[in-house]
Amino acid sequence: MHYYSTRNKNEPFSFAQAALGGLAPDGGLFIPETIPPYRETVKHCLGSMSFLETACETIGPYTKDEIPAQVLEEICAGAFSFNAPLVPAGRGSMASPLGDTQASSLEDSRASGAPFPLMLELFHGPTAAFKDFGARFMARTFSWLRRGEDQPLHILVATSGDTGGAVADGFFGVEGISVTVLYPKGRVSELQEKQIAGLGGTISALAVEGSFDDCQALVKGAFGDAALREKLALSSANSINISRLIPQAVYYAAAAGKVMEGRWDPDGEATPVSAKVGTQKKAPVTAPDRHFKGGPVSFCVPSGNFGNLTAGLYARAMGAPIAGFIAATNINKTVPDYLENGEYKTRLSQATISNAMDVGAPSNFERMAAHWTYGEMQRMIRGISVTDDETRKTISDVYQECGYYLDPHGAVGWTALQKLTASAGITGPTAVLATAHPAKFAETVEALTGPVPIPLSIQKALGRKAQSKTIPADLAALRDVLLNG
């Protein structure tokens, strides 16, 4: 498989070059020459394959010339050491398909035929957000691709909150690789800061006086800086990195396979349900609504930089049974606006309670646009934006009615789905990607629900002390820190 820059279809790169390079030399993003279809036998068996099998079948075609199957299997087994359960959020009062409890906004939407969403819980990994999938795969892949090299590799990563923690954790202790994480000072939660800046060792943290877009611009600037590139072997680890994006296609395929067969999973260890529901659900669960007839699922994806959604598009293009996508954003609605009127206008990011999605210039859009036309995107994706007030109301309503704790990002997804199903027919099964555990955003969530159960991964991180250096949003300052410490 060859890889090309989104800006130049003439110069091929290997997977190793694309992964380790991060950004293409011309500033474009790497894309595979084709999106390889699943083998027919695989396509129809996704629902009964193990996560590891699905991972190898999904990622294998992208790496097969360079990573032996056996090695890939080891990388995947190490990276995906936790699962991605697909659970019905509503039990207890919500479990009855006809909604025999008091009317409420959620019940109303169900009574009007809105499908009741499943939650694809992507927060069972060590930093309690979906970015663990990509970051852990990338760290193990880099380590293998760099075997036998003497020059240390330096990873630069800009984060709006969750990427930094996932990358720091994924690379912590990986030999021959050091990491510098740039995050917007004061715009990440205390826990996120501890996850980013609490490990120490080969992981350095820079608090940038500016926004996430500033952090991202600094990283791009560093890659374009000849003086830096001469002295350091630089690589990126943002969602622009193709080796982070491809593994994210795995959970879409695995979940779509299950929904196709009308199945879901039992709760995982970190599933955030209130104790009340925890006891009730020991009784047999009534299948909520029409999901369980099975069929192609529509995924609702809380989106910021659009790496996650792009990975979903890859899974669909490979042949996973996915009807379509909802691109759910907070008020940073560059892509929903584009889908509506065909004009792509980036803007400054605005701070919201779903801060991992505060992106005004989504970097993966360039990749989406290189693969698909506007018309194709319009047919596959519905865009919708959600305000903080709506998000808070959803967190509160869903907790009241289901005993399920949504984090602000998942709540943007839930709200978007509700708004869309109310206005236009999405008739098949639906799943919202729960991109982070609510305990990661306890300050916001607990004000609406009361105490949230804290998973073990987060308890560990909270015990650490954040140590970072503050810099202005200025390339010279970054250059100085990187070269002189």
Ligand SMILES: *Cc1c(COP(=O)(O)O)cnc(C)c1O
């Ligand atoms: C990063 C992140 C998102 C946005 O994902 P993109 O791939 O950037 O669109 C959504 N939710 C959470 C919790 C995140 O950490």
